[in-house]
Amino acid sequence: MDELPLSRTYRFIEPGPVVLVATLHKERINIMTMSYHMVVQDGNQPLIGCIIGPWDHSFEALQETGECVIAIPTVDLASTVVEIGNCSGDEIDKFKTFGLTAMRARKVKPPLLAECLVNLECRVFDTSLVDKYNFFILAVVKAWIDPDRKERRTIHHNGDGTFVVDGEILNLREKMIKWPDYL
């Protein structure tokens, strides 16, 4: 994995892909699927907002440890992503069950997922809306990308068990007159 500059991490969250979230609590790794998340702040101190609730096994881990890894899978992992979302960490070891490879992260204890395109090491940054909405704000503290990966299409959940795969790319940079640094 190559290091991904923090200032570029928002570019992988903004399009809205389904992501995996890894936590480590009581010597146990858990992974969950997540689709309610967004960029809260871009720039050099990226913040991600997300909903992780008490119904998720990862909620307690995140509350207790304040750390997670957000991993962005591509379409080849679509079935695994759904299966991970459909079983509880109470019952099984998702890493073993789904043949995923844990790699050591640099700044947090939960692992990176070797099979994913991008991995974001995150620390809980703001919990003020957790009680009301289960809304966490996470700070990305280190980021990684797999430069060798050929399949880079992500998937987006339509909320009904169907997923949209990334299709064609439109390049409209020349219209982005406000942000000349894109040019």
Place this chain on the structure above:
Amino acid sequence: MDELPLSRTYRFIEPGPVVLVATLHKERINIMTMSYHMVVQDGNQPLIGCIIGPWDHSFEALQETGECVIAIPTVDLASTVVEIGNCSGDEIDKFKTFGLTAMRARKVKPPLLAECLVNLECRVFDTSLVDKYNFFILAVVKAWIDPDRKERRTIHHNGDGTFVVDGEILNLREKMIKWPDYL
């Protein structure tokens, strides 16, 4: 436009499309492009979280009136979406400039956008993180969908002036064992 049940609105936000936001303030309609947003709550009282900052002309309108319409454009509007994002409501009337059609909303004063697939009438619901992050939570109070629209592919911003268009659909409902109501 047909009414869209509130309980189904999250299905159009969860995949992460770029959206347009219409406001009405001091007898003037404004539209902005938005890409930092998420589902905060699904079900019959849908909540949407989004970042709208003082750099957006719509920020003051939203603060003052507490109302907006979130409209979801499809790929045929991609150029317009970018152009809307690149000019300020201070300077021009975006409706006139881009040939968009305003339709009367039912529960809020800002208009629906006739050219969009989905329109969500929203009221500001929680402003507790506006000062810190420009993070608004909006309640969807009425929703509409254009049943006759053939082009239904939305676009997702990669954060660099390129956009991913919706591609193929994967149907993984049969793996969604946790949510038998999808079947």
